[in-house]
Structure formats: structure tokens, C-alpha cells
Amino acid sequence: MLVLPARTGGTVLYAYLAAAALGLFAIGVVREPRRVSNGVWLGLACLFVLLWLLVRATESPWLDRVLGLVFLVVALVVAMILPLALIVNGAVMWRREGHRLANSLSLLAGLGIAATAVLLFVTGPSTNPWLNAPVGSFVFVVAYAGFVFGCFLLYSLLYGRLRRRRGFSAIIVLGAGLDSAKVPPLLESRLSLAIRLYRREEGRPLVVVSGGQGPGETTSEAAAMREHLLLRGIPAERIVVEDRATTTEENLRFSTELLDERTRHGYLAAVTNNYHVFRTAVTARRLGLRLDVAGAPTALYFLPSAFLREFAALLVHYRRTNIAAAAVLALVPWAMVVG
Incomplete structure (x- = not known):
């Protein structure tokens, strides 16, 4: 029996998982394109491709450098540029569209991302497990929300470009x-x-x-x-x-x-x-x-708050699933401390 090295085995595993998720996504789109699960499968396919690239990077110096640069740029954008852009957009929405909660979502999202970045910077690496556990729970829940939003946004944009039929009554x-x-x-x-x-x-x-x-x-x-x-x-x-x-x-x-x-x-x-x-x-x-x-x-200025509002509405509709998933993820750091 051929035993694959850990790195090679990880590469093959993530490649298979990415292919499986992409296959389930394609089947879902063909059978019923209006399912939220299609977006989740697409997001998982992208996640497994990213993990595949990370494993490959350990064997390829040039890929390691490229991914390192990409992650640095993404980190700067997420931690600094994105929250600032959302806060500015929220102020524009507040001024142009009125003082309603629905028009404040981009502002709230920007403040939330900025607060998360500050929290991670202040806490930093710590050897205290009772500090790491609550911070880890918060980060896991935020990461889950970010992943689900990414799935929703990516598939929403893709779904909007699917071919439309004719012959409406x-x-x-x-x-x-x-x-x-x-x-x-x-x-x-x-x-x-x-x-x-x-x-x-x-x-x-x-x-x-x-x-x-x-x-x-x-x-x-x-x-x-x-x-x-x-x-x-x-x-x-x-x-x-x-x-x-x-x-x-x-x-x-x-x-x-x-x-x-x-x-x-x-x-x-x-x-x-x-x-x-x-x-x-x-x-x-x-x-x-x-x-x-x-x-x-x-109008472009309207889109950030609009997509966030649509995402929030879907979160509420599938609230039991999302609450259960967030609760499980929040318990993981505590389980590691207790274990």
C-alpha cells in the first residue's frame, strides 16, 4: 500500500474536497438554482481550493511568496480600508436615504470590523487560556458570519447573471x-x-x-x-x-x-x-x-447597505441553523481550554 506524505496527502484531500463541493454546487444549480445551499457549496469549494493552495505553498517557494503577499494585502484591506469604506458609505446612506436602521447597516458593519481588528491587536498572542477562549469564540463567530456573507454575496452576483427565459404571461x-x-x-x-x-x-x-x-x-x-x-x-x-x-x-x-x-x-x-x-x-x-x-x-452607493440588508433577512429566516452553527463554533475554544 502506498502511504502518501502528510503534505501530499493534504494536497490530495483538499483537491478532492474542492472537487466534491464544486460538483454538489453544479448539481444544485442544475436542479434548483434558487437554493441558499448552492452558495454554501460554492463557498466551501473556494475554501478548499484556498487550503489546497496553502498546502502546495509549503512545497513551492514562489507560491509561498505570492500567497504571503496576497494575505498581507487582504489583511490590510479587511482591517483598514474595508471598515473605513463602510463607515463612509454608512454616512452617505444616512444623509441621502434617511435616518433608518436599514440605512445604517454598512456603518454598523464597518464599526464592527474595526472593533474586531482592534480587539485582536490589543489582545494579541496570549498564554492565558481564559483570555484566549472568549476572544477565540468571538473570532470564530465573526469568521462564520464573514464566510456565510461571502457565500451569499458570491452566489447572489452569480445568480443575477444566470440566463433568463422568455415567454412570460x-x-x-x-x-x-x-x-x-x-x-x-x-x-x-x-x-x-x-x-x-x-x-x-x-x-x-x-x-x-x-x-x-x-x-x-x-x-x-x-x-x-x-x-x-x-x-x-x-x-x-x-x-x-x-x-x-x-x-x-x-x-x-x-x-x-x-x-x-x-x-x-x-x-x-x-x-x-x-x-x-x-x-x-x-x-x-x-x-x-x-x-x-x-x-x-x-446606484453604487446604495449597494453595500442593500446587500447587508438582504443578508440579514436571510440570516433571520434561517435563524435556527445559523444560531446552532454559531453556538457550536463559539464552544470550540472553550472545549480546547477544558480539554
Whole structure:
């Protein structure tokens, strides 16, 4: 029997694990691209590839130098540039979009990363296990959150570029808030994309405008969207108004209920912004809807907080799994101390 050296065995092991994770990712995308687990498999594949490179670096001086430089750059970016950029973005969001918690997520994330970097710098290497244990628990939980966010972000960007089908019987436009009674740029981008999809389809699908009336709004989002579409040449008989929804799930559920009442519909399209595409698709799968999601472009300054908000919403939805995983990881350093 051939016994592989430890380094070679590690290289082969991580290569096999990376290939297995990548294979499960490919199978998941083909079977059902709207699963969160697809992003996890993709993230694990990237992680195993990184571990494979680290093992290979012990046998290759040039690779060791390259990886060392890459890790140094990444460490500087994560510890200094990223938190500063997020804090600045949070201030911009606070000024432009209003003083709401949802607009403060990039600011809070930047402060959190900066606090973690300061904590690691202050504590540093220590021989005191009772200091290392709580710091280790904190770092493990933060690392888990970072890994899961990376999986979500990577697959969200990839999912947004998957090929879209044609032949929709209806297009659902998800509401996004109004400026009093005026359609703001974010919502206008969704409506512009819906108009392009409508004009592309030969059968001229129905367009469902979905959204209720929120605080500070003088009319419902659906009513304002209807007027916007009428001014741009969409016939009134092709527009369906759904003016009760206040969440993404209600947007989809109430809209499909209206369509069920009107006619037997086929495949549907939902239009939102690019950052919101994946969570909308996940929600549609959970509701059992045959629905594709298209994403309109979003202002760059809005994206950090928007992706963080989407990530937080998915964390809450899968809270039991995430709490259990974080709890297990937090116990690992304590188990090492006790052991």
C-alpha cells in the first residue's frame, strides 16, 4: 500500500474536497438554482481550493511568496480600508436615504470590523487560556458570519447573471417605497426594466404593480407605479394593481392570487433591483411559484447597505441553523481550554 506524505496527502484531500463541493454546487444549480445551499457549496469549494493552495505553498517557494503577499494585502484591506469604506458609505446612506436602521447597516458593519481588528491587536498572542477562549469564540463567530456573507454575496452576483427565459404571461413589479407620491430612482429602474421585458414579449404580458402605502406616502406604491407605466405607453388593460403588500413575500403571494382570479397564468417574471434578486428567488421557491427574477441596476452607493440588508433577512429566516452553527463554533475554544 502506498502511504502518501502528510503534505501530499493534504494536497490530495483538499483537491478532492474542492472537487466534491464544486460538483454538489453544479448539481444544485442544475436542479434548483434558487437554493441558499448552492452558495454554501460554492463557498466551501473556494475554501478548499484556498487550503489546497496553502498546502502546495509549503512545497513551492514562489507560491509561498505570492500567497504571503496576497494575505498581507487582504489583511490590510479587511482591517483598514474595508471598515473605513463602510463607515463612509454608512454616512452617505444616512444623509441621502434617511435616518433608518436599514440605512445604517454598512456603518454598523464597518464599526464592527474595526472593533474586531482592534480587539485582536490589543489582545494579541496570549498564554492565558481564559483570555484566549472568549476572544477565540468571538473570532470564530465573526469568521462564520464573514464566510456565510461571502457565500451569499458570491452566489447572489452569480445568480443575477444566470440566463433568463422568455415567454412570460405576467410581470410582477415589486414596490420599493415612494417619495411622497413620486416614483424615486430606485423604483423607476424597476419599472424601466419591466417596460423593456413587456415590449420584448410577443404576447404582451400583464404587468402587476405591487406595493401598499407606507409611512410618509400619500398614495400606494402600486397606484404611483400604474401612473408611471401609463405615461410611458403601457395600456391600462394590461396593468393589474396590487396595493396591499408590505413585504417581498406579500408582493409575490398577493400578486399571484390576483392573477389566479383573472386568468390561468403560465410562467411569471418578477422585477426588482439586482441586490434583491436572489432573496426574491428564494422566497418564490418557498412559495412554490414558477417564477423568474430579473434585477434592475442600482446606484453604487446604495449597494453595500442593500446587500447587508438582504443578508440579514436571510440570516433571520434561517435563524435556527445559523444560531446552532454559531453556538457550536463559539464552544470550540472553550472545549480546547477544558480539554
